[in-house]
Amino acid sequence: MRPANDWKEKSIGSIYINPTFPSLALTIFYNHELIFSSHMHKCKGQLHFQCDNFEERTLITKQPSVRTQATEIIKKVMKTWELENIFIGTGDTESPTIINDFNLPFIWEKNKKQLKQNKK
Numbered sequence: 001m002r003p004a005n006d007w008k009e010k011s012i013g014s015i016y017i018n019p020t021f022p023s024l025a026l027t028i029f030y031n032h033e034l035i036f037s038s039h040m041h042k043c044k045g046q047l048h049f050q051c052d053n054f055e056e057r058t059l060i061t062k063q064p065s066v067r068t069q070a071t072e073i074i075k076k077v078m079k080t081w082e083l084e085n086i087f088i089g090t091g092d093t094e095s096p097t098i099i100n101d102f103n104l105p106f107i108w109e110k111n112k113k114q115l116k117q118n119k120k
Contacts, residue, residue, distance in 0.1 A: 003082060004030070013078060013086040016096055022066075022108040026074060028081055038077065040070060042108060049073055067104040074102065 004010070007030070016025045023041035027034060038051035046057045047070055058073065060066050078086065089096030090105075 006031075007082070008084045011081070011083055011085065013081065013083040015074070015086065015088045015102065016093065017088065017090040017099075017102075017104060019090050019105055020107065022070075022104075022110075024070075024074070024104070026077065028083065036081070040073065042066060042070070047073060065109060067106075067108045070104055070108060071102060 010031045012029045014027050014029075018024060021041070023039065025037075025039045027038070028036035036052065038049065040047060040049040042048075042060070045060050047060060047066070049056045049058070058069070060069060088099050088102055090099055091097040
């Protein structure tokens, strides 16, 4: 698929990184219209990526780290879309803090038991 002539100027990607649970959302807009929506989370020893018409579960390996594995999946998606403008946010879902780099928090490295203990 060849992007529109004004793709670089009118396309925007946004990534929201959940700071308290190993999950993120990725959306892509063109000319202010949502054209792609996806999310990924860690569950049952897998990275679960789901979008409008595709779902994939990838087994988490010990090396590289789960954060590196998740980052590679997101980079692959972003490369496919050839986005120039990407906003990354975290924190409050209603008013996220914009960050400069796609760095997943350490919470992605914790297991289910550790996550439950943190909630106490």
